[in-house]
Amino acid sequence: MSKLIVVEGKRWIPSLQRWSWIITIVWMTIANIWKPFGLFGFICMFTPILIALSGSGKMHCARVCPRGSFIGKVGSVINFGLPIPRLFHKRGFRFAVWACMMGSFAVMLVLVIPKGIYALGNAVLIFMETATALALLSGILFRPRTWCTICPMGFSTENIRRLTRRARAQKAA
Ligand code: SF4
Known part of the structure; x- marks a missing residue:
């Protein structure tokens, strides 16, 4: 069994991001052929939130996220290396x-x-494909994982982590 790594006092799984980009490709391909498969996109959306709520902070972003892995792979091959707009860092x-x-x-x-479910699966697919297209574009223009600076899921997990840390600190005080 692979070793767990302790980060922020919590056990994190080893990174899956060397291969998790395959999940993005497979999911999009199947969902484009059979629309209800698009509903599995909800897993991709809510897993980071559930992991953050469980107290593991941004473990999903750092170790699992198929989209993060995908844009990282593409951006490492095609990349113009322009400076990331400062605006992206503004809260x-x-x-x-x-x-x-x-x-x-x-x-x-x-x-x-x-x-x-056909319409819903298709809508989830279109939403996720749009987000992935924006992520790819920013990853090609700027740094590979630029999207992670403004990603709504990343923003949500960051806020959950902040709140759980604050709650822990208050409990310990
Ligand atoms: S910030 Fe968004 S795209 Fe980046 S790793 Fe996290 S969930 Fe994935």
């Missing part, structure tokens, strides 16, 4: 990206759920 901008993407996802769910 207000990151929050705006988060609110915009989460808001549009919520509206999309409300509109599409009544239409059944």
